[in-house]
Amino acid sequence: YRIIWSRKPSGRTLKQNILSQRQNLKYVSRNIWKQLGKFEIKNHIVVLRLLILKIQEMHYIYLALAIIFEVVGSSFIKVSDGFTKILPTVIIAVAYLICFFFLSLSLRGFSLGTAYAIWAGAGIVLTTLVSVFIFKQSIDIPAISGIVLIVAGVLVINFLSKTATH
Numbered sequence: 001y002r003i004i005w006s007r008k009p010s011g012r013t014l015k016q017n018i019l020s021q022r023q024n025l026k027y028v029s030r031n032i033w034k035q036l037g038k039f040e041i042k043n044h045i046v047v048l049r050l051l052i053l054k055i056q057e058m059h060y061i062y063l064a065l066a067i068i069f070e071v072v073g074s075s076f077i078k079v080s081d082g083f084t085k086i087l088p089t090v091i092i093a094v095a096y097l098i099c100f101f102f103l104s105l106s107l108r109g110f111s112l113g114t115a116y117a118i119w120a121g122a123g124i125v126l127t128t129l130v131s132v133f134i135f136k137q138s139i140d141i142p143a144i145s146g147i148v149l150i151v152a153g154v155l156v157i158n159f160l161s162k163t164a165t166h
Contacts, residue, residue: 060106062103066106072091078135121154
């Protein structure tokens, strides 16, 4: 592509010439981006397109991050000793802020009920695992069966319900 700057008088005003050149630049940049988008993976070259995930796929990542930060925040509630220790309390606040930020981003791809069911269900399971393995707390059969029912409910919502929009 080349931009031609003409010195010959064309009968157009300077403003018209500048606008014409500006349109030419837009056309050139648009075509360059179109051609860059046509590249494929060859000889171990990673295309920029592969690094950018589509919004439809990002809501799963956002929901997973929301779940992780919810588990971190919930785990530090025990460590904060009733919010009497400053550092664990700050970690709780920051973790929940980040958690709700990512939960709100995940709502671009999920309905509110579905996202909340997955978030809460996974949070309960993972927080229980943290309490068992890190804090050495015991869990009995009724608690395990309740958690299994929660997970079953989340699975039913995801795979059988027409409410799930993903």
